[in-house]
Amino acid sequence: MASDLHDSSEWQKEPAPQWPEPEFRGHRIPGYRYHSHEFFHKEWENMWTKVWLLLGRATDMPEPGDYQMEEIGPDSIVMVRQQDGSIKSYYNVCQHRGARLVFNEEGTTEALTCPYHGWRWELDGSLTHVLDPEDFPEGDPCDNLKLEEVACEVFAGFIWVNMDPDPEPLKDYLGPIWDEWSAYEIDDWKRYVAMTAHSPVNWKVILDNFNESYHLPTVHPQTSSRIEENYKWTQFDMAPEGHARMWMRGGAPSRALIGTDEPLMNESLEDQLKRWELDPDDFEGREYETREEIQQQMRKLGPERGYNHFGNLRDHQLTDTYHYFIFPNFAVSVWADGFHFLRARPHPTDPTKSVFDNWWYAPVPKDNCEKVRTINGPMDADADCEHDEFNYGEKSLGLLIDQDMGVTTGQQLGFRSRGYKGVYLAKQEHRIRRYHELIDDYIEGRRPLKDQANKIAAE
Numbered sequence: 461m462a463s464d465l466h467d468s469s470e471w472q473k474e475p476a477p478q479w480p481e482p483e484f485r486g487h488r489i490p491g492y493r494y495h496s497h498e499f500f501h502k503e504w505e506n507m508w509t510k511v512w513l514l515l516g517r518a519t520d521m522p523e524p525g526d527y528q529m530e531e532i533g534p535d536s537i538v539m540v541r542q543q544d545g546s547i548k549s550y551y552n553v554c555q556h557r558g559a560r561l562v563f564n565e566e567g568t569t570e571a572l573t574c575p576y577h578g579w580r581w582e583l584d585g586s587l588t589h590v591l592d593p594e595d596f597p598e599g600d601p602c603d604n605l606k607l608e609e610v611a612c613e614v615f616a617g618f619i620w621v622n623m624d625p626d627p628e629p630l631k632d633y634l635g636p637i638w639d640e641w642s643a644y645e646i647d648d649w650k651r652y653v654a655m656t657a658h659s660p661v662n663w664k665v666i667l668d669n670f671n672e673s674y675h676l677p678t679v680h681p682q683t684s685s686r687i688e689e690n691y692k693w694t695q696f697d698m699a700p701e702g703h704a705r706m707w708m709r710g711g712a713p714s715r716a717l718i719g720t721d722e723p724l725m726n727e728s729l730e731d732q733l734k735r736w737e738l739d740p741d742d743f744e745g746r747e748y749e750t751r752e753e754i755q756q757q758m759r760k761l762g763p764e765r766g767y768n769h770f771g772n773l774r775d776h777q778l779t780d781t782y783h784y785f786i787f788p789n790f791a792v793s794v795w796a797d798g799f800h801f802l803r804a805r806p807h808p809t810d811p812t813k814s815v816f817d818n819w820w821y822a823p824v825p826k827d828n829c830e831k832v833r834t835i836n837g838p839m840d841a842d843a844d845c846e847h848d849e850f851n852y853g854e855k856s857l858g859l860l861i862d863q864d865m866g867v868t869t870g871q872q873l874g875f876r877s878r879g880y881k882g883v884y885l886a887k888q889e890h891r892i893r894r895y896h897e898l899i900d901d902y903i904e905g906r907r908p909l910k911d912q913a914n915k916i917a918a919e
């Protein structure tokens with residue numbers, strides 16, 4: 461098949477619908493945003509407590525009494541499966557004298573019993589047992605207290621939580637993400653890798669990095685044989701709701717390799733071809749045709765391997781990377797066979813630290829018919845996932861993420877310099893500017909989505 465490798469229309473045969481370009485205010489993103497306690501406090505009070513946050517996995521807590529606990533900044537949220545099958549979320553705090561109720565990250569229980577004085581909080585948040593109830597001058601606590609509930613909804617198998625007492629619906633908040641992710645049927649995908657690193661960087665340093673691909677050729681040169689690294693062939697989108705998307709072609713070498721001495725085919729692309737029963741040798745001299753043939757093979761072999769969702773996807777979604785940023789702290793690369801979950805949560809008190817989750821979810825193949833592709837290499841379909849939590853530097857987070865974190869830790873140091881005047885951004889890095897401007901919107905009392913909805917309602 462002859463094709464002009466420099467002709468962008470060749471790549472644009474099936475464009476993803478483009479999202480409208482937002483307006484920018486030209487934020488310079490000064491360094492204090494990454495280390496100031498005052499800014500950290502403003503973010504917590506005005507932004508973190510007003511947005512939807514991806515916190516738990518509903519499909520991992522199927523039975524009444526199953527719970528999960530996640531920490532976010534200074535707070536902790538416990539999510540509990542109810543008797544009627546719904547899920548409720550609570551601040552993880554006893555209303556007697558403030559003790560934390562739950563310390564395990566997950567479990568099953570009949571009730572949340574406080575470790576301090578033994579008050580028993582039922583799954584629905586009601587209080588049914590206290591010691592010496594007659595001794596409370598304000599009345600029996602069971603008649604007067606409930607656990608403090610937090611709004612939560614389930615989407616894509618995940619539990620999304622919002623500390624705002626009157627949040628917009630999650631579907632509105634997610635905007636175009638809702639329909640795009642629904643096609644992948646992520647609800648039943650299983651977590652295969654879970655690494656959590658306590659990291660010496662502000663949470664935004666991590667998300668800035670996942671909001672641009674400008675660093676790929678320098679920080680991850682090994683990806684060029686399988687992913688299109690060249691920004692000219694990448695589609696960048698920003699949704700009015702504040703989220704972003706990047707569409708990078710995969711399943712073929714980057715066009716940046718044309719005219720270089722670098723081999724077009726490498727082990728990673730060869731593995732991808734073999735996985736779909738294609739012979740790498742057949743593509744000698746026509747390496748740029750791998751993408752289309754992999755797509756055809758995935759269409760053919762996907763259903764018999766149990767990947768029925770392939771039928772919902774556009775051709776390029778079978779091979780390409782869709783990298784999403786969900787405001788404010790979640791980034792994910794979504795493939796037809798993998799969901800690379802990248803989340804940074806603020807440290808409880810220190811703006812120069814964060815908790816970074818590097819996880820991997822994948823659809824489970826039918827009858828264990830093949831190994832599952834993960835960031836830690838191929839795994840058995842029924843493999844258990846151990847949650848590995850450690851301090852950054854103690855263990856590898858995988859080559860790609862080690863490369864990312866290596867540069868971001870140096871950047872965190874640079875943000876303290878009196879010589880740093882703020883960013884000077886390429887257009888392909890504009891998603892960084894956009895989300896910082898959105899943080900300021902929240903801090904300054906604007907609520908992009910609600911303000912927009914109110915404006916439309918008033919017209």
Ligand code: FES
Nearest residue numbers: 554556557574577
């Ligand atoms: S603090 Fe929970 S029972 Fe006293």
Ligand SMILES: [Fe+2]
Nearest residue numbers: 675679680864
């Ligand atoms: Fe990276």
